[in-house]
Amino acid sequence: MARAVSTQRKLTFTAIAWLIGLIIFFPILWTFLTSFKTEGEAIASPPSFLFFHWTTENYAEVQSRSDYLSHFMNSVAISFGSTLLGLAIAIPAAWAMAFSPTKRTKDVLMWMLSTKMMPPVGALIPIYLLFKNFGLLDTRSGLIVVLMLMNLPIIVWMLYTYFKEIPGEILEAARMDGATLMKEIVYVLTPMAVPGIASTVLLNIILSWNEAFWTLNLTTSNAAPLTTFIASYSSPEGLFYAKLSAASTMAIAPIVILGWFSQKQLVRGLTFGAVK
Template identity: 70%
Template structure:
């Protein structure tokens, strides 16, 4: 805003805003700090300065084999998102460039599937998984999370593709571009940013999913959300280890999230707020 503001007012607002921001961020910050404490320090009362030990990180790996749930998370989040993109890109493309009278209805219907509460289909999905031996497999979770996020993926892509002007395609054709050239030189460069944003947001959503992951896995295929939920009934001293596991689980997604603030608004409001 171009309004002239006195320096003092600005400093006042700055202090207030930073105070609120740090308050909101505090639980995350405190978990990160605790992850560098020893277990004794972790329960010794409020202290913002840890002894910077890496023991908890080492123990999380040696005691709980942290690498396995981490890799499960990577495979499940990336796998389900990429699969969803493969199905959704053609669909969104067709709806954006060859819309029919029913396109809007189809989109709204897709959105409505997102509103079905997960718990409502817990019984059949669990039984299907039980009988087909898909319980505790990464494949099973990839399929469920892919289907769960498919509507959002189609929607996001649709809103991005719709912004690509159709005239450009025609111009390229008039200039004698072949279909191959059209895709490589005209369409791809304009579609890639939208696809990348969609990819990013949906990896975040799949990474943090914590209903199906807890219901459908036990140990082998458990991603981080299910692995960390199993820390709810601890034995002995474990806060520093819990913090270390938590820090590792949220760090990659936190960083990705910071880069996707704009897409977040768009993706989660289905384009209703821009």
């Protein structure tokens, strides 16, 4: 029997949730507001919140100085490409670990996850040399591969968790009906795990979109995504806060909009299998 929750308690938890949400969202809101200020107003003390001279000159200057569309397309290609390539590798791997486990399956999963604990700078020099020798510096394909490898442990872990919630008897029934291994994965397993796969795709697109370390060190201009676009507004003379805020707003707007429209699917996928 479910325990009744009082109205006062609901209101309290709702207020706390809204407060936490506003605190988390405030830096994004402040960046958005700063993008419409002049450089003088951006560094004014005390700062003005809403009552300032609104201007769009920062966006115009950012667009005239940098090719936003080129950086945007690079971000789209890199984030979606690395995620799809990761899925192509992770789905069979997660299937094998979930439905044909061995004594070392958990050890392999823990080892994969442990690779995320290493600082990326620890692997920078060998990866940079490999990219240089194979001609992959400042290329989309190079970044797709390296970001896929960086996020692959997370993709495998998430898919493994979702696949474990699917009854193995269903797959056995498909085999008895003559389904091959590929048909079993494509036509039986994948459709049943759509919520989990969708949340995995969304999360990894966000991680790839926001990746800065590898994009800043492995690209210069041709394959530079929006993270490099933002970094270009930091100079030895100092930070141009208003222009930097405009560039940041233009860079994060697409992924914020994507997250907003897909939040129900993301929550559904992240809670997939949590309640029997």
